[in-house]
Amino acid sequence: MKSLIMGTAALALAAGMAFAQGQTIRMGTEGAYPPYNFINDAGEVDGFERELGDELCKRAELTCEWVKNDWDSIIPNLVSGNYDTIMAGMSITDERDQVIDFTQNYFPPTASAYVAASDGVDVLNGVVAAQTATIQAGHVAESGATLVEFATPEETIAAVRNGEADAVLADYDFLVPLVEESSGELMFVGEPVPLGGGIGMGLRESDGELRDRFDAIITEMKADGSLNTMLKKWFGEDTTTY
Template sequence: MTRLLLASVLALAAGGAFAQDVVRIGTEGAYPPYNFLDDAGNLDGFEIELGREICARAQLTCEFVQNDWDSIIPNLVSGNYDVIMAGMSITPERDEVIDFTQDYYPPTASAYVARSPDVDVTAATVAAQSTTIQAGYIATTGATLVEYATPEETVAAVRNGEADAVFADYDFLVPIVEASGGDLAFVGEGVPLGGGIGAGLRESDAGLRDALDGAIAAMKADGTLNALLGKWFPGEEPPSYDAATQ
């Protein structure tokens, strides 16, 4: 056990990510149920609870930092925090700029929501959050893309008639549709995008990445991650991992 602990410490030190006493995690705080502000103004959500468990397992002292989505990668790269946990899908384009852990939310579909079930999303005006994989996809479809800084603004654009539909993560849209009293509905088929959601890090922080990766893998293997996914994304078929394949 002592040799294993020493090896872990040396590996973390080699990554160059632990000169500071606290690992800072950047999150948006505006994308429920992944991350959001509760009624008291505190960060809460799936990624907040998950991040705390990951840090406890990796024996790291961590704190969360709220940051707007459109500058979340630049502020990681510039050193304002050390990790991103903000509903960020793993894509080849992002992986050219930063590094990622393995996914902690499996690949899933994005979806359209509109006020009318008759909307032709291929010819409509579609709202999406800026610099997301959803915005990138809409730009290729022939629809008119309108981008907004926050996810709440994309939904508001549909409600107030600025857009015909919104395109976003399915699990973000589900509670919004359910709470709309029939005013909003899913339209068309889901669109699989991205390689799941993972934690983003600077390319130079290999030791920190490995520490987080180990904790995520352990949570997949013992079922803890599936329990958190079921808690924050309830439904008939919540997202989950098969421990036997990890």
């Protein structure tokens, strides 16, 4: 899944917080990566992670407040205290784990994929678009292809449509509905690329108590089948489940 590449650790909070029953937890998200998270017609955060996050807070007897933040500053703003968690299609990576902490994954590891406007595109030597500061961008940069980066996932797709890029590399589950709705204009090309360790909730390293509370509930939801139900609702019956 999507994975921000951080060069430095920025700010760090010295002490953790104790979150009491009923306390408001600020949940940071991008709001631009359907079906994981997006802004609906009412102007509210919606998607798989909104539903899951609300359920996690309900079971933890906490109140969720959702905060939208641009992807390229989503980790620094967590660390500096602008919100308490990140649920934003965020891949668990060793690099990110040096800066923040994670729960276990709530979306299993899956492959990224290439999408192009024509068959036969050379994804290893052509021009490939990816969202800035993602693990997909890092992969393209190391693959031998020419990387073009964009601030939002929508811009990466537009680059393929307008011929600015030969293909885009992104999360498979993000690309599936775009390909299906394109009436043949977009298609999968090349081989799938396994990246990341699944999607998890990001938290400050100082908030171990909150991490443990949410982690226990994710374990509970895997065991009782409710997480699989949500995954199938948002990603289809054929999606990878626990």
